[in-house]
Amino acid sequence: MKVGFLGPKATFTELAVKKVFPGYELEPYQTIPESIDAIVNKEVDLAVVPVENALEGSVNITLDYLTHVVQIPIVGEITLPIKQHLLVHPANKDNWQKVSRVYSHSHAIAQCHKFLHTRYKGVPIESVSSTAAAAKLVMEHPETNAAAIANELAAEEYGLDIVQKDIHDFHYNHTSFFVLSEMNLDFESITGSSHYKTTLMVTLPSDMAGALHQVLSAFAWRKINLSKIESRPMKTGIGNYFFIIDLEMKLDEVLIPGAIAELEALGCGVKILGSYSSAMV
Numbered sequence: 001m002k003v004g005f006l007g008p009k010a011t012f013t014e015l016a017v018k019k020v021f022p023g024y025e026l027e028p029y030q031t032i033p034e035s036i037d038a039i040v041n042k043e044v045d046l047a048v049v050p051v052e053n054a055l056e057g058s059v060n061i062t063l064d065y066l067t068h069v070v071q072i073p074i075v076g077e078i079t080l081p082i083k084q085h086l087l088v089h090p091a092n093k094d095n096w097q098k099v100s101r102v103y104s105h106s107h108a109i110a111q112c113h114k115f116l117h118t119r120y121k122g123v124p125i126e127s128v129s130s131t132a133a134a135a136k137l138v139m140e141h142p143e144t145n146a147a148a149i150a151n152e153l154a155a156e157e158y159g160l161d162i163v164q165k166d167i168h169d170f171h172y173n174h175t176s177f178f179v180l181s182e183m184n185l186d187f188e189s190i191t192g193s194s195h196y197k198t199t200l201m202v203t204l205p206s207d208m209a210g211a212l213h214q215v216l217s218a219f220a221w222r223k224i225n226l227s228k229i230e231s232r233p234m235k236t237g238i239g240n241y242f243f244i245i246d247l248e249m250k251l252d253e254v255l256i257p258g259a260i261a262e263l264e265a266l267g268c269g270v271k272i273l274g275s276y277s278s279a280m281v
């Protein structure tokens with residue numbers, strides 16, 4: 001079984017993959033859409049991509065690609081603790097307080113906003129495709145005295161020195177990753193987690209007063225617990241949004257189909273993006 005993931009080597013995504021799929025063949029991709037396309041193109045059996053961070057919220061490109069571009073089911077979710085460190089080239093080890101630039105993934109930069117604001121005011125902060133891509137860039141350019149925000153494995157992989165540990169602004173820093181596949185993967189038996197979620201994409205009928213209220217009440221009176229509701233642009237005009245709704249249960253034969261039928265009767269569009277086990281590793 002081959003797993004595609006947001007690379008290069010030593011991203012947080014790879015850490016998540018290695019925890020859950022040890023011994024699997026791994027294939028890094030440069031972007032989230034490329035990782036997902038690899039399933040469509042039959043280059044891999046599974047893809048793992050980041051979807052939500054406890055400090056910064058959703059990874060919009062993941063949600064948008066799964067709702068607007070491809071139809072690949074979510075078959076699992078992995079949640080991992082995240083520790084961000086400041087890495088420099090060994091040649092610049094004693095000069096790290098005077099770095100000329102800091103590179104990282106936009107989510108990692110956001111997780112360290114307070115640190116960067118107090119320690120590196122005025123220093124250009126540049127967002128790149130992943131934390132490991134930032135580490136690789138710093139390794140390849142010792143002459144620029146740049147720093148990367150990345151993990152411990154990236155420091156090891158790219159031969160960089162960790163000069164400041166744990167620079168994320170809040171102690172509780174976790175990221176969730178979707179496992180995507182067209183195969184019928186039994187993720188529960190891989191992780192042992194029986195915590196299930198079902199993710200829906202819901203469009204509302206236009207110009208219907210109280211439509212969202214009615215959507216929520218279809219879940220409320222059935223006592224279906226929601227753990228997330230997020231609006232994303234339809235990309236058809238200002239003010240046009242759809243909703244991504246996480247239900248805290250496995251897709252069953254009665255409750256969820258009943259709620260979906262009620263939403264459809266209201267004129268909503270409903271698509272099931274996946275029903276999957278979610279594991280904290």
Ligand SMILES: O=C(O)C(=O)Cc1ccccc1
Pocket residue numbers: 006010011012013014050053082105107108129130131132175
């Ligand atoms: O860039 C990475 O290493 C990723 O895997 C994406 C990401 C970035 C920041 C926190 C968690 C995941």
